[in-house]
Amino acid sequence: MRKIKDLGEFGLLRELGLFGQKLPEGWIGPGDDCAIAPKSGGNLAITTDLLIEDIHFRLSTTGPRDLGWKAAAVNLSDLASMGARPLALTVGAALPKNLPFEWAEEFYKGLRECADRFDCVLAGGDTSSAEKICLSVTALGDMEGRSPLLRSGARENDDLWLSGEPGESAAGLLLLEKGLSGGKALEKCLRRHLCPEPRVELGLLLAERRLANSAIDVSDGVLADAGHISERSGLKVLVEAGKIPMSRELCACAAKSGADPFELALGGGEDYELLFTAPPKNREAILEIGKGLGLGVALVGKVEKGSGVSLLGEDGREMEPKRSGWSHF
Amino acid sequence: MRKIKDLGEFGLLRELGLFGQKLPEGWIGPGDDCAIAPKSGGNLAITTDLLIEDIHFRLSTTGPRDLGWKAAAVNLSDLASMGARPLALTVGAALPKNLPFEWAEEFYKGLRECADRFDCVLAGGDTSSAEKICLSVTALGDMEGRSPLLRSGARENDDLWLSGEPGESAAGLLLLEKGLSGGKALEKCLRRHLCPEPRVELGLLLAERRLANSAIDVSDGVLADAGHISERSGLKVLVEAGKIPMSRELCACAAKSGADPFELALGGGEDYELLFTAPPKNREAILEIGKGLGLGVALVGKVEKGSGVSLLGEDGREMEPKRSGWSHF
Incomplete structure (x- = not known):
């Protein structure tokens, strides 16, 4: 008899028919960050x-x-x-x-x-x-009349953008688990893990001004969540390792706990930053929005024909990244 | 140090400030069966x-x-x-x-x-x-433009109405707990406990035609839920014991398990029937709705000046009912 643990979290939802169910008109179903219910006056x-x-x-x-x-x-x-x-x-x-x-x-x-x-x-x-x-x-x-930003909306030649500095939350968790503390860098990473800041204003502005084609919040890790965009959009997502913002604090915490800061930035979860794709013509507008919010937004890759996620090394060569994710079973 | 169990379910919610919190305009907050959020196109x-x-x-x-x-x-x-x-x-x-x-x-x-x-x-x-x-x-x-039926809406001289036949769910639970089974009556009470039928159509029609002043679903027991209407409306609710519908099946199950059917009907929870109050002028319209739905609706009491719930015995004399309720702590 199959046990739930044999299926994992996503396997369970898939087997239960919660993904890809036939929904009434106007609905967007499970499989994105939110379901969307049609409603007069704003979905x-x-x-x-x-x-x-x-x-x-x-x-x-x-x-x-x-x-x-x-x-x-x-x-x-x-x-x-x-x-x-x-x-x-x-x-x-x-x-x-x-x-x-x-x-x-x-x-x-x-x-x-x-x-x-x-x-x-x-x-x-x-x-x-x-x-x-x-x-x-x-x-x-x-939704107040806006169209939702979906994982499935990425288009060929879109830029890939990331808000904030990923990996700090994972570094904070490592510190917690190892019982390490002290110092401002460590404190920052701990706060990022314990009190993440949802990027509500950024999401609103991107949707209001129709600047992004797709978006996801980074809860499983940058590469895993790029994978969700890739899978749902049917396109290849290229992540340029050298463009991923790496904070001083992340590097300090990684050094202290003996972890690879790149791995934390690309594979660590619970960043709650936004990863989104947008046509190149919107670059300036997106940078302006980040400035206005006092929030870094970085161009970290692009979207191409194909499938899967590829990591471009600092040498410009493609490498299959180690996929990392997280299952709650 | 106070433990959560010392406060009970309602005490906890009250102490946490979830009841009576100051909400933005148009909101109806916790304390009713649902919260109501203002939303253009229907709350x-x-x-x-x-x-x-x-x-x-x-x-x-x-x-x-x-x-x-x-x-x-x-x-x-x-x-x-x-x-x-x-x-x-x-x-x-x-x-x-x-x-x-x-x-x-x-x-x-x-x-x-x-x-x-x-x-x-x-x-x-x-x-x-x-x-x-x-x-x-x-x-x-x-809400599609309808006003919500609230616990607090009862008016002096309202009739008190009850849908369906209360107590069967509690009788079903008794049977389950005692390991009794067999017979159609027992089966019906078991189904009523395991698969309750929410009275969605009745609630919709009462709200659409503005027939009821207040309503609650019977989850804690008829008397306890009448108490919620009384408390929130600041009025006295009279329940006439002789008018409470007592199904044959309830009586059969009560006999089998050695319980008092009246106590089950008035104090047993999880009926998921609607208890509501309405002006006497709406009697005919309410009976018509019940008929149309194939669902019994019974006039079981009235609303008066005063406070609390009183039970009118078959002899017409008021008696303080044993209040029964349920706390999940």
């Missing part, structure tokens, strides 16, 4: 994410306030990648009976801080008891 | 419910297909009580690694059957592993 973006104790976080290394922020942020990041304006969050929270009330209080404080920061209403949810903490957050976004 | 109703293994269900007595149906149904019932048209469901499903794939397949089949029955799209969600099954379902409904 809706809908996304749900789970955070499970000892799978997605450990109580020993994650405080409740950070966890609350992150639970909201990872969902708002999914809205950002579609170009949706955050509207509402609900939270299903199963909590152990013996958890101190203060834990729940701090968790909801963090949740509310992130929701407030992006003008999103915490519209309730449900609580229950459970042996371990199980959090399920659903976020709703309003 | 949205939003609700989230958790179903946790060994708290809300046991694998030994609940099959995955029934559980899938019920996970959808309890959320659609919340939409029904607001008069919202089901739009989309998302499911956060944390499942043990060693669960057979067939379990997940049957669960999603049941979920989809219920969603399809009410023209609601299963718009994805998230999966992860966990030690015990933890399900979080969020449902979205479209």
Whole structure:
């Protein structure tokens, strides 16, 4: 008898028929960062994410306030990648009976801080008891007449863009796991892991001004998420290793923990930056938007005929990258 | 240090400030069956419910297909009580690694059957592993220009109405717990517990024709839910014991399991019928709607000045009912 662990997370969803289901007209179904429901007055973006104790976080290394922020942020990041304006969050929270009330209080404080920061209403949810903490957050976004940015929208000759500096979150997680701390660089990477900043404004502006053809938020790692764009768009995505922004802080943390900073930047997950493709004619407008937001946006590759993701080394030669991803089973 | 179990489910939500929070204009916040988000083209109703293994269900007595149906149904019932048209469901499903794939397949089949029955799209969600099954379902409904039916809308001299025949679900649960089975009556009560039917059409018609002033779905038991209407409307709700419909099947199951059928009908939860109040002038229209749907609707009491819930005995005398409810902590 097949067990769920034999299928993995994506295999399970595929086998269950959740991908590629036939939907009523106007719907965009599971398989993107959000589902899109047709709605007069502006379509809706809908996304749900789970955070499970000892799978997605450990109580020993994650405080409740950070966890609350992150639970909201990872969902708002999914809205950002579609170009949706955050509207509402609900939270299903199963909590152990013996958890101190203060834990729940701090968790909801963090949740509310992130929701407030992006003008999103915490519209309730449900609580229950459970042996371990199980959090399920659903976020709703309003497309307000905009077309959603999809993984499938990349076009031949598009530029590939990335916001921010990837890998810091993975470096932060490494530090946590190794029990290392101290220093400003380490602190920055830790914050990036514990309190990621969803790129809501960037997603909104890209969608509003119709600058991007496709987008995804970087949760599985730059290369893995480039792979999602490639697969869904039916095109080849080239990533130029030398153009990936590598922060001083990432390099410092990688050195401290004995990891390869390139591997963290390209394969580490939970960056919650936006990876998107856009026609070359939009370069200036995109750089302007980044400037206006005080957020780096870097041209890191391009889209071509073909399939899969290729990494262009500093020497200009193509190499099959090690694909890295993450499965929660 | 206060533990979460010291506060209980409602106490926790209250202490966390989720009730009575200050919301932007046009919002109706947590505390009703759904939150209402203002949205051009028709407001949205939003609700989230958790179903946790060994708290809300046991694998030994609940099959995955029934559980899938019920996970959808309890959320659609919340939409029904607001008069919202089901739009989309998302499911956060944390499942043990060693669960057979067939379990997940049957669960999603049941979920989809219920969603399809009410023209609601299963718009994805998230999966992860966990030690015990933890399900979080969020449902979205479209108000399509209707005003929501709220717990707080009851008016003095309103009639109190109840759809269907309460207590059968509680009787079904008793049978399950005592390992009793056999006979058509028992089978009916079991189905009512395992596969409740959300009263979506009734809620829609009541809201569309503006017939009801307030409504709630019966999840905590008729008296407890009458209490929610009383509390939120600031009025007294009188329930006439002799007018509560008592099905033959309920009485047969109660006899078999040695329980008081009245107590099951008034205090048992998970009926997922609608309890609503309406001005006496709407009596005929409400009975017509019930007839059209093939669903019993019974006039079971009234709303008066005052507070709390009173039960009128068959002798016409008021008695303080035993309040029964349910807390998931």
